[in-house]
Amino acid sequence: MEPILNVKNLTMNFGGLKALDTVNLTVEKGQIAALIGPNGAGKTTFFNCITGIYEPSEGLVEITPPGKPTQKLNGLKTNYVTERGLARTFQNIRLFEGMTVLENVMIGRHCRLKSGIIKAMLRTSSQKDEEKQAVYDSYEILEKIGLDQYVDEMAVNLPYGAQRRLEIARALATDPFLLLLDEPAAGMNPQETKELDELIVWLRDNENVSILLIEHDMKLVMSLSDNIHVVDYGKKIAEGTPEEVKSNPEVIKAYLGDESEDA
Amino acid sequence: MVTKKEIKQSFFIALWFMVLTFPLMVIKVNTIKNIVVFRWTNLIWVGIVGFLASLIWNYFLRMKDEKKKADTKDNIPIVHRLLQNEKFRIPFLAAIGIFALVYPFVFPMYHTSIMISALVYVMLGLGLNIVVGLAGLLDLGYVAFYAVGAYAYALLNLHFGISFWVVLPIAALLGTIFGTLLGYPVLRLRGDYLAIVTLGFGEIIRIVLENWDELGNGPRGIGNIPSPSFFGHQFNQHNSVIYIYFIVIALVLLTIFFVNRLENSRIGRAWIALRDDEIACQAMGIDKFKTKLTAFALGATWAALGGVVFAAKTSFINPMSFTIWESITILCVVVIGGMGSAIGVIAGALVLILLPEYLRAVAEYRMLVFGALQVVVMVFKPEGLIQGVRKIYKFKKVEE
Amino acid sequence: MRKLNILLGVAIAGIAGFFGIKEIIADPVYFLELVLGGLTRGSIYALIALGYTMVYGIIQLINFAHGEIYMIGAMTALIVASVLGLWGWNSGVIVFLAFAFAILYSCAYGFTVEKIAYKPLRNAPRLSALISAIGMSLFLQNYVMLAQTPEFMPFESLIPDFQFWEPFAHIITAVEMSIIVTTVIVMILLGMLIKFTKIGKAMRATAQDKVMASLVGINVNRVISTTFVVGSATAAIGGVLIACHVGQVNFFIGFLAGIKAFIAAVLGGIGSVPGAVLGSLVLGISESMFTGYFWSEYEDVFAFTILVIILIFRPSGILGKDETSKV
Numbered sequence: 006m007e008p009i010l011n012v013k014n015l016t017m018n019f020g021g022l023k024a025l026d027t028v029n030l031t032v033e034k035g036q037i038a039a040l041i042g043p044n045g046a047g048k049t050t051f052f053n054c055i056t057g058i059y060e061p062s063e064g065l066v067e068i069t070p071p072g073k074p075t076q077k078l079n080g081l082k083t084n085y086v087t088e089r090g091l092a093r094t095f096q097n098i099r100l101f102e103g104m105t106v107l108e109n110v111m112i113g114r115h116c117r118l119k120s121g122i123i124k125a126m127l128r129t130s131s132q133k134d135e136e137k138q139a140v141y142d143s144y145e146i147l148e149k150i151g152l153d154q155y156v157d158e159m160a161v162n163l164p165y166g167a168q169r170r171l172e173i174a175r176a177l178a179t180d181p182f183l184l185l186l187d188e189p190a191a192g193m194n195p196q197e198t199k200e201l202d203e204l205i206v207w208l209r210d211n212e213n214v215s216i217l218l219i220e221h222d223m224k225l226v227m228s229l230s231d232n233i234h235v236v237d238y239g240k241k242i243a244e245g246t247p248e249e250v251k252s253n254p255e256v257i258k259a260y261l262g263d264e265s266e267d268a
Numbered sequence: 269m270v271t272k273k274e275i276k277q278s279f280f281i282a283l284w285f286m287v288l289t290f291p292l293m294v295i296k297v298n299t300i301k302n303i304v305v306f307r308w309t310n311l312i313w314v315g316i317v318g319f320l321a322s323l324i325w326n327y328f329l330r331m332k333d334e335k336k337k338a339d340t341k342d343n344i345p346i347v348h349r350l351l352q353n354e355k356f357r358i359p360f361l362a363a364i365g366i367f368a369l370v371y372p373f374v375f376p377m378y379h380t381s382i383m384i385s386a387l388v389y390v391m392l393g394l395g396l397n398i399v400v401g402l403a404g405l406l407d408l409g410y411v412a413f414y415a416v417g418a419y420a421y422a423l424l425n426l427h428f429g430i431s432f433w434v435v436l437p438i439a440a441l442l443g444t445i446f447g448t449l450l451g452y453p454v455l456r457l458r459g460d461y462l463a464i465v466t467l468g469f470g471e472i473i474r475i476v477l478e479n480w481d482e483l484g485n486g487p488r489g490i491g492n493i494p495s496p497s498f499f500g501h502q503f504n505q506h507n508s509v510i511y512i513y514f515i516v517i518a519l520v521l522l523t524i525f526f527v528n529r530l531e532n533s534r535i536g537r538a539w540i541a542l543r544d545d546e547i548a549c550q551a552m553g554i555d556k557f558k559t560k561l562t563a564f565a566l567g568a569t570w571a572a573l574g575g576v577v578f579a580a581k582t583s584f585i586n587p588m589s590f591t592i593w594e595s596i597t598i599l600c601v602v603v604i605g606g607m608g609s610a611i612g613v614i615a616g617a618l619v620l621i622l623l624p625e626y627l628r629a630v631a632e633y634r635m636l637v638f639g640a641l642q643v644v645v646m647v648f649k650p651e652g653l654i655q656g657v658r659k660i661y662k663f664k665k666v667e668e
Numbered sequence: 669m670r671k672l673n674i675l676l677g678v679a680i681a682g683i684a685g686f687f688g689i690k691e692i693i694a695d696p697v698y699f700l701e702l703v704l705g706g707l708t709r710g711s712i713y714a715l716i717a718l719g720y721t722m723v724y725g726i727i728q729l730i731n732f733a734h735g736e737i738y739m740i741g742a743m744t745a746l747i748v749a750s751v752l753g754l755w756g757w758n759s760g761v762i763v764f765l766a767f768a769f770a771i772l773y774s775c776a777y778g779f780t781v782e783k784i785a786y787k788p789l790r791n792a793p794r795l796s797a798l799i800s801a802i803g804m805s806l807f808l809q810n811y812v813m814l815a816q817t818p819e820f821m822p823f824e825s826l827i828p829d830f831q832f833w834e835p836f837a838h839i840i841t842a843v844e845m846s847i848i849v850t851t852v853i854v855m856i857l858l859g860m861l862i863k864f865t866k867i868g869k870a871m872r873a874t875a876q877d878k879v880m881a882s883l884v885g886i887n888v889n890r891v892i893s894t895t896f897v898v899g900s901a902t903a904a905i906g907g908v909l910i911a912c913h914v915g916q917v918n919f920f921i922g923f924l925a926g927i928k929a930f931i932a933a934v935l936g937g938i939g940s941v942p943g944a945v946l947g948s949l950v951l952g953i954s955e956s957m958f959t960g961y962f963w964s965e966y967e968d969v970f971a972f973t974i975l976v977i978i979l980i981f982r983p984s985g986i987l988g989k990d991e992t993s994k995v
């Protein structure tokens with residue numbers, strides 16, 4: 006078992022509100038892990054803290070990219086976190102609406118490309134090759150995710166489910182070793198959810214990425230996850246396999262306490 | 269089309285405007301001679317204009333809403349369609365090329381001179397377009413870098429006798445350095461603070477120039493700036509205007525060429541993405557600060573180049589050429605022409621600069637109209653006169 | 669970083685203090701004059717800064733046209749006072765009517781500007797609204813210039829040199845005193861409006877969360893309009909007072925005053941009403957000191973430098989809170 010993400014005592018205060026309270030969490034290589042909890046439990050805040058969008062009040066975030074030494078992520082800016090191999094999607098879809106689907110994915114390639122201003126102005130052959138390669142790679146990713154039919158569409162014009170998948174494609178384009186998916190199935194119909202389920206497993210098996218996902222769709226979570234972490238009011242209350250979590254009294258209480266929320 | 273309700277509403281709005289503008293439009297006091305004049309005709313005009321404007325305003329607002337609902341297919345501007353069409357592109361560009369080529373020989377010098385001013389604005393507009401249009405950074409102190417270029421030429425020439433062609437790259441470099449130096453602290457700020465700080469910086473440069481006599485003679489400025497030479501040959505006045513005209517044309521072409529390449533590169537994509545959504549951009553591994561800084565510094569570079577040409581053309585500069593109005597005019601060129609659209613900016617510069625030159629009668633109203641246009645464009649057509657069209661990246665399966 | 673900031677602040681204050689004390693001992697009356705002059709200046713900034721800070725608090729927009737509202741207030745007062753003066757009205761009535769019309773018209777302009785230039789852009793990118801605001805500012809300046817005159821117009825002070833104030837007049841004039849007193853009264857009234865009235869509560873709620881506010885039945889459009897109107901009213905008062913103080917107005921006075929007031933608002937912590945007042949006083953007094961003891965021609969440079977420094981080291985201002993925007 007190789008841990009690739011290791012979070013210790015993560016705490017996030019917003020004024021008086023403790024959105025996260027000493028949360029510990031580990032994701033292992035090749036795992037599909039899930040982070041669940043009622044609305045407002047602090048799941049998205051957790052993602053924001055480890056990706057450097059928020060600066061956590063306390064705690065340690067460490068990653069161990071495959072084949073590389075362990076390193077601390079605390080205090081790193083978001084773009085460096087991405088560069089080190091942690092890519093994420095957003096709960097409220099944040100695509101570049103004025104760009105085509107292909108270009109959205111090309112933006113994801115940005116941190117893996119090198120040519121700067123001078124090369125771009127002179128359009129050197131290395132720059133041209135790189136651009137060509139970027140188009141090629143991006144298209145390939147779209148094919149894998151099953152979005153190649155939309156390649157020239159504007160991102161805004163895509164159906165909702167496809168937009169969620171495009172978020173995944175874009176994140177994948179940054180060559181991550183760990184994908185953080187924030188409610189990837191939100192707003193999808195059962196058919197789309199099923200396809201998403203297959204896609205996530207396929208990604209894990211073929212793309213060498215591990216996955217940590219936030220999700221409210223319990224059926225999806227239970228069928229997908231190797232390991233589930235449960236948070237409530239910023240505190241981690243349980244962890245384990247789907248079976249263990251399902252029968253955990255604390256978890257049941259957390260969910261039943263808030264009746265609008267269930268599997 | 270126009271309902272009774274709208275007419276009634278417009279009537280009341282007209283009344284409102286008549287009341288609103290009454291003290292300023294109708295009464296005119298001369299506090300020195302102690303006379304008051306009532307200009308009642310103005311009241312009638314305000315009423316009529318207010319009524320019509322309100323009708324038109326409402327009509328367009330409604331159109332805008334309907335358009336949004338109907339989600340019309342991407343309406344590409346005619347210019348772009350002409351340019352995309354193989355059959356038209358060559359003749360179209362050739363016509364423009366020939367016109368530009370013969371222009372200074374056909375028209376009197378006065379017109380060439382005005383055209384040079386307009387073309388300098390094209391350059392400045394294209395430069396600012398990188399900053400505002402592509403990267404979405406509102407820079408209200410753009411004129412500061414323009415001043416850097418102009419003073420660089422004037423001073424380097426005055427003290428060291430350095431020629432136009434040598435100063436050109438030096439000024440560009442100075443522009444980049446100044447852009448980076450200013451950008452470094454301020455680009456970390458939230459977007460709207462940037463506007464105020466850059467505005468402040470523009471004013472600081474002007475105030476310093478006005479008060480620092482040893483540097484550039486203060487308000488009296490620097491005169492006798494030589495026009496560019498041609499391999500050591502100095503033209504007479506008439507020919508040198510024509511010469512500068514072609515230099516500017518060349519610089520404009522160069523600008524278009526480079527900006528176009530930049531726009532369709534890794535950096536250009538990052539600028540546009542950053543304008544749309546900073547958070548998502550950073551999550552894609554784009555360094556927000558560095559990317560903004562490149563846009564800001566590049567814009568400054570072009571402003572400095574424009575400044576050199578300006579100094580060479582007018583042969584006299586003083587701080588009055590670098591006021592906030594200049595920055596606002598350049599901003600108007602970009603915003604009204606079309607943010608992010610090179611063709612839009614060119615059209616914007618030509619229309620906004622040439623029109624007031626030729627219609628002297630309306631020149632007085634120039635800034636009034638600019639202001640109103642900015643509001644109207646933002647409300648009804650945020651993409652400007654001529655919308656930019658982005659390259660669509662194509663994947664060709666055959667090649668690998 | 670934080671420690672460094674504090675250290676830097678203490679060092680600067682120390683050096684300034686050292687020189688300051690020497691100067692003060694040399695000529696204490698001059699120092700007092702500078703403080704009072706700064707207080708006057710700061711009061712005017714405060715009256716304008718309130719509008720910026722309230723509008724920013726509610727719709728996160730720098731209302732570039734706010735300086736012009738202030739200018740229109742001063743202009744309207746000038747016109748009303750001149751006309752009535754020529755008609756030979758009683759001067760007390762003139763003062764009252766000039767203030768009343770100035771406030772009324774500034775409010776009307778503020779209201780109209782919001783409806784035309786900002787309301788249609790409520791959901792547009794922030795850059796659009798900002799450009800629209802700049803356009804509005806440009807338009808109003810030129811509108812006043814064309815409708816009236818580009819020249820400065822002499823403004824006869826509406827405030828008499830009160831007899832009872834004679835003994836103190838060499839340190840602070842009656843006009844300056846009136847400015848400070850009026851400002852204090854306006855601040856108290858405004859504070860009460862925000863704290864205790866229904867609309868004040870609605871304003872605070874809207875500033876916190878527009879969507880939530882509209883869900884609990886607050887008419888957000890009305891609140892925004894009210895904010896513009898209230899801000900315009902205080903700006904108008906500032907406009908009339910400064911015109912009395914300086915003795916002349918033209919179409920351009922709003923530009924610099926507006927920017928300075930905005931700087932004051934940022935200095936105090938934008939969005940915060942007490943912050944705007946505090947920031948204004950700090951800016952006014954330090955500007956007064958700077959011009960009094962150092963270079964007067966670099967007065968504006970000084971203000972902008974303060975802005976840049978505060979934005980870099982403490983972007984949330986003196987009283988503002990650090991906020992993490994929600995993602």
Ligand SMILES: Nc1ncnc2c1ncn2[C@@H]1O[C@H](COP(=O)(O)OP(=O)(O)OP(=O)(O)O)[C@@H](O)[C@H]1O
Pocket residue numbers: 019022024042043044045046047048049050051096992993994995
């Ligand atoms: N920037 C912020 N400032 C203040 N409070 C915040 C901020 N971001 C999040 N919060 C608060 O932190 C708590 C946790 O929010 P978070 O978005 O992490 O919940 P979540 O578990 O993702 O919920 P959901 O399932 O609804 O997405 C909430 O009470 C939220 O209001």
Ligand SMILES: [Mg+2]
Pocket residue numbers: 048049050096
């Ligand atoms: Mg969430």
